[in-house]
Amino acid sequence: MKIAVSIAALAAALMISPAMAQPAPAPTAAEADAFLAKVEKAMFDHSLISSRAAWINSTYISDDSDAVAAYFGAIGTTMTVDYALEAAKYATAPGLSVETKRRLDLLRTALTLPAPTTPGAAQKLNDLSTRLQSTYGKGKGTLNGQPINGSDIEEKMGSSRNPQELKEMWLSWHDNVGAPMRGDYAKLVDIANAGAKELGFADTGAMWRSKYDMPADDFAKLTDKIWAEVKPLYDELHCYTRTKLNETYGAKVQPATGPIRADLLGNMWAQEWGNIYDVVAPAGAGDLGFDVGDLLKAKGFVETRPDQVDGPDTPEKQRRGYWEKQMFKIGEGFYSSLGLAPLPATFWDRTQFIKPLDREVVCHASAWDLDNRDDLRVKMCTKINSDDFVTIHHELGHNYYQRAYNRNPYLYLDGANDGFHEAIGDFVALSITPDYLVKIGLLDAAKVPGADKDLGLLLRQAMDKVAFLPFGLLIDKWRWGVFDGSIPQDQMQKGWTDLRLQYQGIVPPAPRDETKFDAGGKYHIPGNTPYTRYFLARILQFQFYEAACKQAGWKGPLHRCSFYGNKDVGAKLNAMLEMGASKPWPDALQTFTGTRTISGKSMTAYFAPLQKWLIQQNKGKSCGW
Numbered sequence: 001m002k003i004a005v006s007i008a009a010l011a012a013a014l015m016i017s018p019a020m021a022q023p024a025p026a027p028t029a030a031e032a033d034a035f036l037a038k039v040e041k042a043m044f045d046h047s048l049i050s051s052r053a054a055w056i057n058s059t060y061i062s063d064d065s066d067a068v069a070a071y072f073g074a075i076g077t078t079m080t081v082d083y084a085l086e087a088a089k090y091a092t093a094p095g096l097s098v099e100t101k102r103r104l105d106l107l108r109t110a111l112t113l114p115a116p117t118t119p120g121a122a123q124k125l126n127d128l129s130t131r132l133q134s135t136y137g138k139g140k141g142t143l144n145g146q147p148i149n150g151s152d153i154e155e156k157m158g159s160s161r162n163p164q165e166l167k168e169m170w171l172s173w174h175d176n177v178g179a180p181m182r183g184d185y186a187k188l189v190d191i192a193n194a195g196a197k198e199l200g201f202a203d204t205g206a207m208w209r210s211k212y213d214m215p216a217d218d219f220a221k222l223t224d225k226i227w228a229e230v231k232p233l234y235d236e237l238h239c240y241t242r243t244k245l246n247e248t249y250g251a252k253v254q255p256a257t258g259p260i261r262a263d264l265l266g267n268m269w270a271q272e273w274g275n276i277y278d279v280v281a282p283a284g285a286g287d288l289g290f291d292v293g294d295l296l297k298a299k300g301f302v303e304t305r306p307d308q309v310d311g312p313d314t315p316e317k318q319r320r321g322y323w324e325k326q327m328f329k330i331g332e333g334f335y336s337s338l339g340l341a342p343l344p345a346t347f348w349d350r351t352q353f354i355k356p357l358d359r360e361v362v363c364h365a366s367a368w369d370l371d372n373r374d375d376l377r378v379k380m381c382t383k384i385n386s387d388d389f390v391t392i393h394h395e396l397g398h399n400y401y402q403r404a405y406n407r408n409p410y411l412y413l414d415g416a417n418d419g420f421h422e423a424i425g426d427f428v429a430l431s432i433t434p435d436y437l438v439k440i441g442l443l444d445a446a447k448v449p450g451a452d453k454d455l456g457l458l459l460r461q462a463m464d465k466v467a468f469l470p471f472g473l474l475i476d477k478w479r480w481g482v483f484d485g486s487i488p489q490d491q492m493q494k495g496w497t498d499l500r501l502q503y504q505g506i507v508p509p510a511p512r513d514e515t516k517f518d519a520g521g522k523y524h525i526p527g528n529t530p531y532t533r534y535f536l537a538r539i540l541q542f543q544f545y546e547a548a549c550k551q552a553g554w555k556g557p558l559h560r561c562s563f564y565g566n567k568d569v570g571a572k573l574n575a576m577l578e579m580g581a582s583k584p585w586p587d588a589l590q591t592f593t594g595t596r597t598i599s600g601k602s603m604t605a606y607f608a609p610l611q612k613w614l615i616q617q618n619k620g621k622s623c624g625w
Contacts, residue, residue, distance in 0.1 A: 029100065032090035036103050039083045040410035044372060047410075050076050051370045057130070058379055059352050061137050061360040066130050073126040077115050081122065084108045084199050099582075106411045106581060109211045113188070113528055114195030114204070121191055128188045132181055132526035137362040139177035141169050150177075151355060151363040151381045158266045158275030158387075163253045167509040170263035174508075178520035185520060186489045188528075189482055196483075205480035208530050212417055213584040220480075222598070223473060223532060226539055229600035230469055233607055236614035237466050238505050239623035241265075241273060244280040259625040262506045269522050270506050271471040274387075274464040282455060282617075289449035292432070293385035295442045301326065301384050321354040324382035328353065330440060331392040334428060335400050338563075338570025343399065344374045355381035364523045365391050367398030372413055373406050390429045397425020405580030414581040416588035419536025419598075424577070426537055427544035436562040451557075458559055458610035465538060466607065470503035472535030477503075478519060479531075490514060505625040540589075542602035547593040548573070558606050 050072040057069035087107045090096075096104075113129060115122035140147045143156060143165060153169050160166055192204045201207040201216075209216035238260065245254040245264050254261055266275030273280075301323040325348070332343050355363055363381035370377065376399040382388050401424050405413060415421035437443035449457065478499050481487035487495030493512050496519045500506050512518060519525045548569045549561035563569045576592040586596035604611070 027090050027093045029093050029095040029097070032093050032096060032100050032104065035086065035090055036100065036107075036409075036411075039087075039107065040103075042079065043083070044410045046072075046076055046079060048371060051368070055368060055370060055377070055379075057133075058137075058362040058366075059356075059359075061134060061362065066134050070123075070126045070130040073130065074123045077111065077113070077126055078122040080107075080111050081114055081117065081195060081199075084110060084114070085117070088200065102582075103409065103411045108199060109207060110411070111195070111199075112208075112530065113192045114199055114207065115191060116194040116198050118194070121194070125188065125191045125195075128184050128191070129528055132184055132188070132520075132528075133362070135181055135184075136177060136520070136523055136526045138360055139173070141173035141176060143169055149363075151383075154268055155383060155385075157263070157268050161248075161279070163249055163264065166263040170268065170509055173268060174512075174516065174518045174521040178517045179515060180517075181520035181526055182492070182515075182517035185517065185525070186492070189489070193483060203483040203485075205476070205483035208476070208532075209480070213586070223535065226535075226598060226600050227469070227473055230466070230539075230603055233462075233604055233611050233614075234466055234469055235623060236611055236618055237462055238625075239618045239621055240614050241276075241280055241463075241467075243618075243621060245276075248279050257622045257625075259501055259505045259507045261509050262500070263509045265467075265506070269471065270500075270504060271468055272464040273467040274460060277460050277463055280459065280463070282459065284452070289447060289453055290434070290437070290443055291386055292389045292437070292442070293387075295437065296323075296327070296384055296389065299442065303384050323384060324353045327382060327384070327389060327392050328378070328396070330389075331396045333440065334393060334431070334436075334564060335396060335570075337565040338573065339567035340400055340570055340574065341403075343376060343396075346374070347376050347378075347399070350375070351377045352379045353382055362523075364527075365395055367395040367402070369399070369402040369406070372410070374403060376403060390432060393429040393432065394422075394425030397428055400424070401577050404574055404577035405582075407578075408580045408582055412580045412582040416576075416579060416581060416583065416585040417536070418530065418533035419540055420585065420588065422533050422537030423540035423544055424573075426541035427548070430541060430545045431548075431562045431564055433560050433562045435560065436564045439562070439564055454557065454559070455610060455613055458607055461559065462607055462610055465603070468538055469535065470505075472531065472538055474499040474503045475519075475522065475524060475531035475534075479525075492519065493517060501625070536598065539598055539600050539603060542606055543589070543593050543595070543599065546602040546605070557609075 053065075053069045053072040057065040084107055087104045091101070091104050091108070113125055115125040136150075140149050141153045142148060143153070148156065148169070150173075153173055157166060157169055160169075189204070196202075196204040196207045199207065201210065206216045209219045212219045212222075214222070242254065242260050243256065245260060246256045248254075249264065254264060260270075262270045264276070265273045267273065303323070328351070336342055352361065355361060361381070362379065365378065365380040368377045368379065369375065378392075378395045378399065380388075380391070380395065382392070398421060401415060401421055402413075415424075434443055434448040438445045438448060478487065478496055481495055481499075482489070482492060491514065493514050493516045497508065497512055500508075508518065523529075524531050545561070546558060548563045548566075549558060551569050551572060552561070552563040552566045554561040554563070572592055576588050579588050579591065589598070590596045
């Protein structure tokens with residue numbers, strides 16, 4: 001509004017007395033460089049305290065830590081909005097270097113949630129954002145009528161095969177956690193949209209899509225193109241999985257045709273289906289021969305339960321978290337084998353490895369760099385199981401990326417695009433193959449599954465990697481729709497349910513009306529984390545993985561490749577990581593893979609044997625929904 005008023009006043013002045021109007025001198029390239037130097041120092045300095053406030057708020061949730069995080073968040077939001085608005089006036093200065101122009105563009109799109117310049121808007125936006133995240137962190141569902149926290153409900157939904165229990169957990173989580181957020185989220189959307197418009201964008205979603213070195217509409221088209229490449233594989237997996245669920249639960253729980261009931265897929269959000277592999281495993285080839293969680297436990301890795309730590313100095317309490325920490329040591333070992341330097345000693349002192357017993361925390365795993373140099377940490381409520389073993393390799397990928405680019409100017413301290421940041425750890429985790437597990441001593445070489453198990457191995461991977469794709473796409477398609485108004489605020493639940501049906505082919509276990517807000521039951525919605533990065537990461541990881549395997553000279557089936565221990569791969573990888581955001585993402589992609597195009601073809605090549613088999617299994621079935 002201030003900008004609009006200023007322009008109107010100027011126009012009026014020009015009409016009254018054109019001779020007296022003196023145009024402001026055009027900014028120069030030197031002024032733009034001086035502006036960026038000032039901005040990057042101020043943003044760097046502010047990040048040192050604001051990131052610590054955010055860490056405390058995530059690991060010590062309280063009214064006080066909420067207030068402190070909101071305070072520093074509001075300062076950061078105001079600062080970034082002011083700088084983004086100011087950056088616009090330098091963008092057209094003559095003689096700008098390529099570097100200066102890129103940094104100005106990055107500054108203009110630096111915010112996730114922009115606040116307008118209206119007095120108090122930044123504080124209100126951050127109050128809403130903090131309250132939404134805190135609501136999620138404190139959230140609980142129920143199981144058999146008893147409260148159950150977020151991390152425990154995730155684990156239980158992966159192991160229970162009781163449809164009534166699954167339905168109760170699903171509904172209670174979304175009712176208790178998501179529904180109360182609805183009003184706050186609608187207010188947040190309105191404020192963020194006002195801020196995005198001041199920055200020259202149509203809405204917040206358009207601003208998010210403008211961060212990918214191409215016009216916003218072109219980026220949306222790119223995601224649709226990638227989805228079209230992999231959708232046939234997903235459709236076959238959906239059809240096969242639905243058949244197996246129908247055979248397990250019967251038509252009253254899961255019909256043989258149409259969509260799948262969301263709570264039956266082994267995950268609170270039906271985003272990954274690997275936890276129900278036992279339900280879909282093919283006869284004979286279905287036994288993978290090992291489970292990483294079981295392998296860890298066989299080596300003595302054991303969780304210490306809360307009921308074992310009564311008293312101040314019990315041996316169990318002293319050992320609590322020890323084995324979870326050793327899982328991180330294994331993850332570090334993979335990166336070290338590629339020639340990358342070990343994690344700093346402070347990582348082991350400051351990381352939250354397990355859920356504390358004495359306070360509420362945000363258990364959702366995340367990687368942090370608190371000083372933009374080497375104060376690397378992970379926040380996680382680790383369980384000793386296969387999923388968390390993979391998650392550790394993933395989160396450490398963020399940390400190694402953060403450290404690799406830490407000598408760049410502040411505005412380049414990021415991935416080539418946000419999908420890159422997620423893909424690094426994921427493509428390393430693809431290398432958690434039997435060959436890797438043998439090399440690190442977890443799997444006996446004599447027990448490595450034979451080629452007859454390959455279909456099972458691929459199906460198990462697809463239940464996570466392929467099943468995730470439509471979910472990874474629809475989260476932001478929903479938000480883009482809410483931001484641009486194509487999903488009205490009085491139809492946010494309908495918009496969510498419709499997209500889940502359209503892309504995933506799933507339905508909730510009970511009808512949902514507009515008093516609900518199921519989107520809020522997924523951390524990244526109240527956490528305001530753009531989600532298309534995870535869709536891109538699922539695609540990019542296979543491109544990175546195929547490139548690494550070629551560089552390592554791997555000759556066997558692609559899905560069995562491990563580049564563990566290959567320092568040539570590590571050197572080429574680090575060359576890409578060091579670039580950070582300093583170059584457009586196609587440049588970074590080309591550095592490691594030799595191509596400048598994101599494509600789903602590496603993924604479909606990886607799963608080609610499985611897709612052929614699924615088509616045979618689905619013959620005569622009424623696929624689709």
